[in-house]
Amino acid sequence: MPYHPFRRRINLLTGILFLACLSLAPPGLAQSPPAGQNAALQPKWNDAVATLVEKIAGIANASEPVTLKIDNISSLNEIDASTSEQALESELSKRFRLMPQAADATQITITLSEGATAYIWVAQVRSGTSQQTAMVSIAKEPSNAARAERPAMNLRRKLIWSQPQPFLDFDLPDGVPANGPGMIVLESSSVNFYNLVNGQWASVKSIQLKPAMIPPRGARGMIWQSGEEIDMFVPGESCSGVVATLPELVCAPHPSTNPAVNWPLVTANQRQDAQFESDRNFFAGMVSSSGAIQTAIPPFYTAAAKASGDGTSWLVAGVDGKAKLFDSSNKLIATFPGWGDQVATIDTGCDDSWQVATTGTGDSMEPDHIQIYDIRNYAQSQASAQSTNSQSATTPPEAVAMGQPLDFAGPIFAIWPATDMKSARVVSLNLQTGMYEGSIISVSCGE
Amino acid sequence: MKVRLSLFLAASSVALAALPAFTARLPRYGGTLTMDIGAAVMSTDPSAAPANSDDADAKEQIDGLIYAHRSADGTFADPGPFRVRSFTPGHEAVLAANEQFEGGRPFLDTIQIEMGRPLQDRLIDLQLGKADLAEIPADQARRAVESGIRISRSRPDELIALVFDSKRAATNDAHVRKAIALTIDRGAIVNFILQKTGEPAGGLLPQWSSGTSFLFSTADDPVQSRQLWSEVAARPTISVGYDSGDSLARAIAERLEVNAQEAGISMKVRALSTDAATHSSIDARVMRLRMPVPIPQAALAHFLDVLNPLAELDVSASALENSPDAQQIYDTEAAIIDSYSVVPIAWIPRVFGLSGRVRNWNTPGPGGGWPLANVWLDNTDVESKKGSS
Numbered sequence A: 001m002p003y004h005p006f007r008r009r010i011n012l013l014t015g016i017l018f019l020a021c022l023s024l025a026p027p028g029l030a031q032s033p034p035a036g037q038n039a040a041l042q043p044k045w046n047d048a049v050a051t052l053v054e055k056i057a058g059i060a061n062a063s064e065p066v067t068l069k070i071d072n073i074s075s076l077n078e079i080d081a082s083t084s085e086q087a088l089e090s091e092l093s094k095r096f097r098l099m100p101q102a103a104d105a106t107q108i109t110i111t112l113s114e115g116a117t118a119y120i121w122v123a124q125v126r127s128g129t130s131q132q133t134a135m136v137s138i139a140k141e142p143s144n145a146a147r148a149e150r151p152a153m154n155l156r157r158k159l160i161w162s163q164p165q166p167f168l169d170f171d172l173p174d175g176v177p178a179n180g181p182g183m184i185v186l187e188s189s190s191v192n193f194y195n196l197v198n199g200q201w202a203s204v205k206s207i208q209l210k211p212a213m214i215p216p217r218g219a220r221g222m223i224w225q226s227g228e229e230i231d232m233f234v235p236g237e238s239c240s241g242v243v244a245t246l247p248e249l250v251c252a253p254h255p256s257t258n259p260a261v262n263w264p265l266v267t268a269n270q271r272q273d274a275q276f277e278s279d280r281n282f283f284a285g286m287v288s289s290s291g292a293i294q295t296a297i298p299p300f301y302t303a304a305a306k307a308s309g310d311g312t313s314w315l316v317a318g319v320d321g322k323a324k325l326f327d328s329s330n331k332l333i334a335t336f337p338g339w340g341d342q343v344a345t346i347d348t349g350c351d352d353s354w355q356v357a358t359t360g361t362g363d364s365m366e367p368d369h370i371q372i373y374d375i376r377n378y379a380q381s382q383a384s385a386q387s388t389n390s391q392s393a394t395t396p397p398e399a400v401a402m403g404q405p406l407d408f409a410g411p412i413f414a415i416w417p418a419t420d421m422k423s424a425r426v427v428s429l430n431l432q433t434g435m436y437e438g439s440i441i442s443v444s445c446g447e
Numbered sequence B: 001m002k003v004r005l006s007l008f009l010a011a012s013s014v015a016l017a018a019l020p021a022f023t024a025r026l027p028r029y030g031g032t033l034t035m036d037i038g039a040a041v042m043s044t045d046p047s048a049a050p051a052n053s054d055d056a057d058a059k060e061q062i063d064g065l066i067y068a069h070r071s072a073d074g075t076f077a078d079p080g081p082f083r084v085r086s087f088t089p090g091h092e093a094v095l096a097a098n099e100q101f102e103g104g105r106p107f108l109d110t111i112q113i114e115m116g117r118p119l120q121d122r123l124i125d126l127q128l129g130k131a132d133l134a135e136i137p138a139d140q141a142r143r144a145v146e147s148g149i150r151i152s153r154s155r156p157d158e159l160i161a162l163v164f165d166s167k168r169a170a171t172n173d174a175h176v177r178k179a180i181a182l183t184i185d186r187g188a189i190v191n192f193i194l195q196k197t198g199e200p201a202g203g204l205l206p207q208w209s210s211g212t213s214f215l216f217s218t219a220d221d222p223v224q225s226r227q228l229w230s231e232v233a234a235r236p237t238i239s240v241g242y243d244s245g246d247s248l249a250r251a252i253a254e255r256l257e258v259n260a261q262e263a264g265i266s267m268k269v270r271a272l273s274t275d276a277a278t279h280s281s282i283d284a285r286v287m288r289l290r291m292p293v294p295i296p297q298a299a300l301a302h303f304l305d306v307l308n309p310l311a312e313l314d315v316s317a318s319a320l321e322n323s324p325d326a327q328q329i330y331d332t333e334a335a336i337i338d339s340y341s342v343v344p345i346a347w348i349p350r351v352f353g354l355s356g357r358v359r360n361w362n363t364p365g366p367g368g369g370w371p372l373a374n375v376w377l378d379n380t381d382v383e384s385k386k387g388s389s
Helices: A012-024 A043-059 A078-095 A380-386 B002-011 B053-066 B119-128 B138-146 B174-181 B186-193 B222-230 B247-262 B276-281 B296-311 B326-339 B382-387
Strands: A065-072 A106-114 A118-127 A130-139 A149-152 A155-163 A169-171 A183-187 A190-197 A200-208 A222-226 A229-234 A237-242 A250-253 A260-265 A272-277 A282-286 A300-308 A311-318 A323-326 A332-336 A343-345 A354-359 A368-376 A398-408 A412-417 A423-430 A435-443 B032-036 B067-070 B076-079 B082-088 B092-097 B110-114 B133-136 B150-153 B158-164 B238-243 B267-272 B284-290 B342-348 B351-354
Touching: A043 A078, A043 A118, A043 A130, A065 A078, A078 A106, A130 B326, A155 A183, A155 A398, A169 A222, A169 A423, A183 A222, A183 A229, A222 A260, A222 A412, A229 A260, A260 A282, A300 A343, A311 A343, A311 A354, A332 A398, A343 A412, A354 A412, A368 A412, A398 A423, B032 B119, B053 B067, B053 B076, B053 B082, B053 B092, B119 B133, B119 B138, B119 B351, B133 B138, B138 B150, B138 B247, B138 B351, B158 B174, B158 B247, B158 B296, B174 B222, B174 B342, B186 B247, B186 B342, B238 B247, B247 B267, B247 B284, B247 B342, B284 B296, B296 B326, B326 B342
Parallel strands: A065 A106, B032 B110, B032 B133, B238 B267, B238 B284
Antiparallel strands: A106 A118, A118 A130, A149 A155, A155 A435, A169 A183, A183 A190, A190 A200, A222 A229, A229 A237, A237 A250, A260 A272, A272 A282, A282 A300, A300 A311, A311 A323, A323 A332, A343 A354, A354 A368, A368 A398, A412 A423, A423 A435, B067 B076, B082 B092, B092 B110, B133 B351, B150 B351, B158 B284, B158 B342
8 A cells, every 4th residue: 555755746836947947958958859858858867757658658558548646755956856757747748648637547656766876766557446666767876067157145156076086176277278187186096187078077087196105084185286387285295297288297205204294375475385294184384484384373274365565464274173363473363263174265356355265163974164254454554554544453353254155065175275366176075965076166246 | 845855854864962062174183982882892803703693783893993894704804993902801992093094094092982881871971971972772862862962863774573484373374464564553653662763664675775665555554454354264362572682672562462452463472582492482573674785685685584584485585686676676575565474663773872072973874884983073182193192
């Protein structure tokens, strides 16, 4: 005696969503669909529609009127589900006389369900007292498709890449020749190069790394481009190259006896190195021009810089869980509790103020978000400059949340600012799909 | 939307109560995690035989922390994320981080496992902050939450079922088995005995694994049951057994007895000791079946291997070889359900209590070990890493 806990009839909304989906579909997908196939569906879904309809035709009497009901109890989103429902209804209408209601009709109930390894579409065909079941499974697969931009108030996120394996950083290098790789994905033991072909990232080359140490859990990595030069850092090894000759790289392991390695941090006017503890996951401190480690700024996970006339101010996510603001003389001038461990300067271009992207608190089992903060009264020089017409000389530094947070469906592992600081690369895990995702975030003014 | 939300929550492996104030995101290194377990492991030798199934499960979990790999014959090998620092058989095991672990040094410095801790002591230790981690029976999860304990639970992966002994004349008639199956009020069992930590089971696989569980009914039908029972010529008293050490199985068996008697069926429940001789007079027993893997065909094949010696189903595990599709898995499941030789009752999850400082805990799913190599503690001081082991 089957029962149906979740039932939802195809309704007007479904139709509207279907039409909306069609209108939003990339033009290339909307052109010339094969006969009997729905242009808005990927081939595997079209195949599933055809197979299920064929199975239903094998067990239902085509001469009788049919009522159709479709439920979605899977994780398919509203648009994908409604598109699938429309395709099923369309194909079934070619085989059966579909009726809204009929007392003696054959009842077909299709449930879009889901198991551990596949989507399962189940058709229950009831005629009189008899019932038969047909089903088709569609394997769950990762998608390498380049994704569309998704606006979110002031913060914009463009999903660039997703893969089932963890990765540390990714980059779309500037100045790559036409035949060069368009994307680099850095994993803890490999560097992978991709080219965009027909909207899909295709693998070009993979370089296996040979780090001189076992990467720690929670390993971090970074890709750094400065002009023509590009560097990559993972625990125990670093690689260098020039964009004109990618994917060629020269890699060198770091001795495991000295896990401290200098990684570059982005500032507006010059490269600032910080000593990264490769056998852990934090920076021990900034490195001076003489190569000595500075102690003024205590150990931190990430740092955001803002250059001003007097020098560079730093906002760091300390290993004690507090965000600390240092002025250009490296004096601690403010502490902001309750922030996450990722901070990065985003040069919005909206005004001359300092905007910083930060993550939330939690752990890797939870969704995260990015919030933009406006850092005010951060430098003595700025305060002095503003003091002529305001009270800012006596106003303490503050961080003011700007706009709405940008939600992610899982933890954020890294935010690395682009060299020009106009955007930042974000590496995160989507807990709903299990895919690790690389995105680029940027801020738009006044939207 | 409500449907999708509920499914999303069901798919999520972690449910938290008494959520602590998080202060960090990137993992912190260091610290000692204290864990209470009820089992008493007597040896860390991977070849040593444990005393009972609880001890075997705990030993396997500890072995999984000490050894990196498991060979085809089931033995563990190669150093794992932790090494044994000290071990007092049946009482305490102290594991230290393996700095050279090929999968990366774990975040924790040390794990201290206190063994042989009764449930009440485990709950108190969690409440007092003396333990960071302890397994809690599913039917006690709600009570733990009400006590302010933070809990985490897996997707439901353990099936509680009534399994009929095919050799018993009393239940050889499918009408008898069906009449009993139709009396079972799964909703009451889930709501009152399991305290809503679980879900009614109609199939042999959970919905999240097979995707077809919704096709199996979980409703009781006492009217039809009475009708069927009235048509049975000889109406024997049905004896139902349960593991004498399993209080949840006992509670469920007693509820089955009440349901059966309400439908006019005579049923008696009995505790089963380890003495196999006492089993011969039992017509059916309440059994627990834990999925060894999340893959539906493999989990179902395992269940068939376990059930066939008792229930002698017309289906063998070999029917699930050669990558069966969803229809074949469903047909196999349906054939067993329709025989009423195995009557699914409820699905329950694994439940763990956690202290507020435990991070990155992901309750293990079917076949998964304690994921302690990925766990970190929020209040550890990274500055102390140079002095850590």
